[in-house]
Amino acid sequence: MLLLCFSNIVLAQDIIGSWQSVDDKTGAPKGVVKITKDVNGIYTGTVTKVTPRVGYTPKEHCIDCPAPFTNKRIIGLNVINGLQQVDASNYANGKILDPNTGKIYSVKAKLSPNGKKLVLRGYIGIAVLGRSQTWIKID
Numbered sequence: 001m002l003l004l005c006f007s008n009i010v011l012a013q014d015i016i017g018s019w020q021s022v023d024d025k026t027g028a029p030k031g032v033v034k035i036t037k038d039v040n041g042i043y044t045g046t047v048t049k050v051t052p053r054v055g056y057t058p059k060e061h062c063i064d065c066p067a068p069f070t071n072k073r074i075i076g077l078n079v080i081n082g083l084q085q086v087d088a089s090n091y092a093n094g095k096i097l098d099p100n101t102g103k104i105y106s107v108k109a110k111l112s113p114n115g116k117k118l119v120l121r122g123y124i125g126i127a128v129l130g131r132s133q134t135w136i137k138i139d
Contacts, residue, residue, distance in 0.1 A: 014037070015083075015109065016035055016037055017035060017139050019118055020137075020138050022133060022134060022136065024134075030051055031050040031051050031058075032047070032049040033045040033080065042082060043083035043084070043094065045078065045079050045080030046078050046079070047075055048075065048076075050075060060073060063102070066102060069097060079099060081096075089111040089112075090109070093108075105130065106123050106124065107120055108120075108127060116136065116137045118135045120132065120134075
């Protein structure tokens with residue numbers, strides 16, 4: 001019975017919530033993205049905070065981004081769209097926007113067993129040729 005209760009807690013973990021995005025090159029916090037899920041089970045990630053870093057002044061608008069993101073404020077911008085849960089800890093079929101470069105990548109994600117880390121893999125074409133970031137759950 002105890003094992004059954006524990007397995008339900010593990011399966012109940014989800015990527016919904018606020019996540020601290022972390023620069024994969026420097027390890028510095030970049031901002032906060034709030035992930036929500038709509039009634040169709042599709043996940044969206046919205047920027048709620050941009051973190052200034054030493055030597056970097058954050059942009060306020062998505063200048064180099066394609067339509068419909070062009071010149072939109074970065075705070076409030078949906079940077080993850082279309083992400084779907086594939087199994088208990090894996091998500092795929094989404095798109096992620098890098099507001100600093102204006103590039104849009106395919107994205108897949110994997111939730112850690114404890115639900116505290118989310119590894120996102122952005123790529124063009126095949127995932128092997130992409131880049132990963134680990135985000136930390138903050139709520």
